[in-house]
Amino acid sequence: MQTRNKVFDDLSQLxxxxxxxxxxxxxxxxxxxSGMMDRWLAERDFVTREEFDAVRLMAQKAREENAxxxxxxxALEAKHEK
Numbered sequence: 648m649q650t651r652n653k654v655f656d657d658l659s660q661l662x663x664x665x666x667x668x669x670x671x672x673x674x675x676x677x678x679x680x681s682g683m684m685d686r687w688l689a690e691r692d693f694v695t696r697e698e699f700d701a702v703r704l705m706a707q708k709a710r711e712e713n714a715x716x717x718x719x720x721x722a723l724e725a726k727h728e729k
Contacts, residue, residue, distance in 0.1 A: 694702075
């Protein structure tokens, strides 16, 4: 009975080690893919979300200022025509 337990213990240890190796390989592959994606994205002219939001806010402010200026011009032109 003692020999049988030793075989099961050895088999259990072997399986535990195999799972550790598999987890390490998974982590290594994940890191490699992540690194490749980071390099690919860095080569493109993508902007960060913060940069995009800042430019969007600037464009919105410019549109509002343009609308305000247009209203002032129209008011001045109407006044000038009278």
